[in-house]
Amino acid sequence: MSRVLEDSQFIALNSRDVQVNEEGCNQVAAWIEQQLDTLGTKFSNWQDHELHPKLQDSSTLDWIFLIDILNFSFWSDADTKDSGNHPARFGIRYKGKLYMGYWSLCAAVNKALDNSIPITTPSFYADEVCCPDDLIASIFASDTEEQIPLLSERIRIMRASGKALVKYYGGRFVHLLEKCNHSAQKFLEILLRDFPDFRDISFYKGRECHILKRAQILIAETWACFHGQGYGQFDDIDSITMFADYRVPQILWQLGCLDYSPEFGSRLRKSETIAHNDPMEIEMRGCSIWAVELIRLAVNRPNLNAIMIDFFLWDLAKEWQTIGYSPNKERALSSVPSIRVRSIYY
Numbered sequence: 001m002s003r004v005l006e007d008s009q010f011i012a013l014n015s016r017d018v019q020v021n022e023e024g025c026n027q028v029a030a031w032i033e034q035q036l037d038t039l040g041t042k043f044s045n046w047q048d049h050e051l052h053p054k055l056q057d058s059s060t061l062d063w064i065f066l067i068d069i070l071n072f073s074f075w076s077d078a079d080t081k082d083s084g085n086h087p088a089r090f091g092i093r094y095k096g097k098l099y100m101g102y103w104s105l106c107a108a109v110n111k112a113l114d115n116s117i118p119i120t121t122p123s124f125y126a127d128e129v130c131c132p133d134d135l136i137a138s139i140f141a142s143d144t145e146e147q148i149p150l151l152s153e154r155i156r157i158m159r160a161s162g163k164a165l166v167k168y169y170g171g172r173f174v175h176l177l178e179k180c181n182h183s184a185q186k187f188l189e190i191l192l193r194d195f196p197d198f199r200d201i202s203f204y205k206g207r208e209c210h211i212l213k214r215a216q217i218l219i220a221e222t223w224a225c226f227h228g229q230g231y232g233q234f235d236d237i238d239s240i241t242m243f244a245d246y247r248v249p250q251i252l253w254q255l256g257c258l259d260y261s262p263e264f265g266s267r268l269r270k271s272e273t274i275a276h277n278d279p280m281e282i283e284m285r286g287c288s289i290w291a292v293e294l295i296r297l298a299v300n301r302p303n304l305n306a307i308m309i310d311f312f313l314w315d316l317a318k319e320w321q322t323i324g325y326s327p328n329k330e331r332a333l334s335s336v337p338s339i340r341v342r343s344i345y346y
């Protein structure tokens, strides 16, 4: 069992305000099994998304690395009901369409590349002289009222991560990959050692719990983009868990895989801003990882891993958010917005 999975099981076993609902996980597993038969490879077509690069080469690797050092905290202060499309919410207009949330990040990066700004080149974004702060600020300048959350943190992380790639890996993500011998766990070890901003670790009831959302999704998107071949080959890819963001826990609750205490539920319904490492936040993240593991075990298909279940649930959560749908009547009526934690980790 990977460190993240062990820690998520510890959290689930000791959790007070969030419970994994095994019956709910079994029902979702049965439902996913049907989906598998109809959807087939949809589970793993990363390129299908319009803003994801289609070329499977080392420049796409640098694109993925930049995206996943910045892949955090897009929720909107104004959008307290978490509609996902509040007019004030930070957004980037690209090729005539306004993108919000995770997709706003991809749109901003693609737009910069279209304007011949080499923003995915680590030696470029590491360098304050050739890539000044106000250039980065202009790349992420909003086309709506709200600005991108945590911009100064994003700039700091770009400098630090870019410098680390230049210093240790010849300035290219591909050289870091080459050091991993096709091992996802070795990849995680290197990221935690050389890139401190990936250290998504929370202290819970006396134990240091590895959650590692962005480190793991970096591996997962590399694997998915290259269909598990070449740069995307990881012999232990099934050891990667679900990514504890703020979107998948929400759909896990809607699907009955997680139950919240009245206290936690009311904090979320009040759209309270919760501090990172609040015990309820740690419990929500750890229980989400464990719930997806139970779903994976219940589906028990050799070629279905936690990544594919996560991607499927995340994309579904975005579809449901767009149409305001929830499968579960009483949970729909009091639908619970996603957790509002400002953090560089998810």
Ligand SMILES: Nc1nc2c(c(CN[C@H]3C=C[C@H](O)[C@@H]3O)cn2[C@@H]2O[C@H](COP(=O)(O)O)[C@@H](O)[C@H]2O)c(=O)[nH]1
Residues within 6 Å of the ligand: 046, 049, 071, 072, 073, 074, 075, 084, 100, 101, 102, 103, 221, 242, 243, 244, 245, 246, 247, 248, 310, 311, 312, 314, 315, 346
């Ligand atoms: N667990 C999990 N978290 C994910 C993703 C993705 C996007 N992955 C794409 C790649 C392959 C998949 O098929 C997806 O198309 C973003 N996030 C997180 O969500 C939050 C943004 O949410 P919103 O503000 O509503 O856009 C933020 O924490 C971000 O880090 C995922 O897949 N899994």
